[in-house]
Amino acid sequence: MTSSLLPQGFRDRMPPEAEAAAQAMTAALSAIGARGYRRVAPPLAEYEEALVGRLKSAGARDLLRVLDPASRRMLALRPDITPQVGRIAGTRLAGAPRPLRLCYAGTVVRLAGGQLNPARELTQLGAELIGRDTVAAAAEIVAVAVDALQAAGATGLSIDLTLPDLVDLLAAGPLPLGPEKRERVRAILDAKDAGALVAAGAGGYLPLLEATGPFADAVARLRSLNFGTLFETRLAGLEAIVAPLGDEVRLTLDPTERHGFEYQSWFGFSLFADGHGAELGRGGSYTVLHGDGREEPAVGVSLYPDPLFAAPATGTRGRLFLPIGHRPAAAAAARADGWITVAAIDDDCDPALLDCTHRLAEDGPQLLG
Numbered sequence: 001m002t003s004s005l006l007p008q009g010f011r012d013r014m015p016p017e018a019e020a021a022a023q024a025m026t027a028a029l030s031a032i033g034a035r036g037y038r039r040v041a042p043p044l045a046e047y048e049e050a051l052v053g054r055l056k057s058a059g060a061r062d063l064l065r066v067l068d069p070a071s072r073r074m075l076a077l078r079p080d081i082t083p084q085v086g087r088i089a090g091t092r093l094a095g096a097p098r099p100l101r102l103c104y105a106g107t108v109v110r111l112a113g114g115q116l117n118p119a120r121e122l123t124q125l126g127a128e129l130i131g132r133d134t135v136a137a138a139a140e141i142v143a144v145a146v147d148a149l150q151a152a153g154a155t156g157l158s159i160d161l162t163l164p165d166l167v168d169l170l171a172a173g174p175l176p177l178g179p180e181k182r183e184r185v186r187a188i189l190d191a192k193d194a195g196a197l198v199a200a201g202a203g204g205y206l207p208l209l210e211a212t213g214p215f216a217d218a219v220a221r222l223r224s225l226n227f228g229t230l231f232e233t234r235l236a237g238l239e240a241i242v243a244p245l246g247d248e249v250r251l252t253l254d255p256t257e258r259h260g261f262e263y264q265s266w267f268g269f270s271l272f273a274d275g276h277g278a279e280l281g282r283g284g285s286y287t288v289l290h291g292d293g294r295e296e297p298a299v300g301v302s303l304y305p306d307p308l309f310a311a312p313a314t315g316t317r318g319r320l321f322l323p324i325g326h327r328p329a330a331a332a333a334a335r336a337d338g339w340i341t342v343a344a345i346d347d348d349c350d351p352a353l354l355d356c357t358h359r360l361a362e363d364g365p366q367l368l369g
């Protein structure tokens, strides 16, 4: 039925999913806020060029556009809130002290759904740390992401790390490649196509394809390639970023993964949780462009928590039916105690049909028989 009422990739969120979503979003945002991130709320639509112009190497991909009759200009619905936060940091908050910590939550819209997830409207919430992209800044963002996902109810987290600009780093040093060849080699590595790599004359990059998997093993394998000090600095950086995490977060490394990391620079990561095949978040280091051409380093994370919300909201005791003539003070006390109350409006109201689990009696809530 919805499919005929709503465009493909858009859907209604219904109880209990919508309730679980609201609750989990609040919990995740307060976990981020508790680490000093101030909330910003940029608009759903902007001028198209403003949406793509603020992050270095962000392309005009994936935009759902509308012609605005008022300004006669092209507007785009935001596919990602990070560039908007970059715009705010580079304009209104250009003079604010650094590092600048900002967080956000809202809806983003894609031109087309992904292979795994056909949704075109997604909830995105996240945190951006602007003014630094050091190992310490990245470590904080990873910790914030873990806190926020756990607050939203995710368990069994795993993080897949990547080095988005690895090809540029190696091409300028130990594995020389002309600029014209780099894009091709990046695409081949992304597709993990060993044959094509050799055919493209970039056989030196082959060991990178094998250095994928559990973090410690993959780092050891990469380290043994002896690609020079700059590369070694990157590996040590990754180790320092994840060192505080402890054993409860599983770690993997896929050094050549670039899909979804179009504007990230030296560091990128994706987040997963038990029971959910789809990625729950993604982040990394990037560059904010200011109006005067200045570039500023930043690191951040965006969570896409929709898959977590299929579970019913937790932390409430149940739905308590309030019969006609109940004492309002008793009902208020029950709500304060975590009950959801559903009051009878007239004698026709049936507690079972109203999804109630309990009824408010003289001596308190009673299980409905």
Ligand SMILES: N[C@@H](Cc1c[nH]c[nH+]1)C(=O)O
Pocket: 080, 081, 082, 126, 127, 128, 260, 264, 282, 283, 284, 285, 286, 299, 300, 301, 302
């Ligand atoms: N907004 C990016 C992730 C990100 C946040 N900050 C830096 N990178 C995404 O959704 O892919």
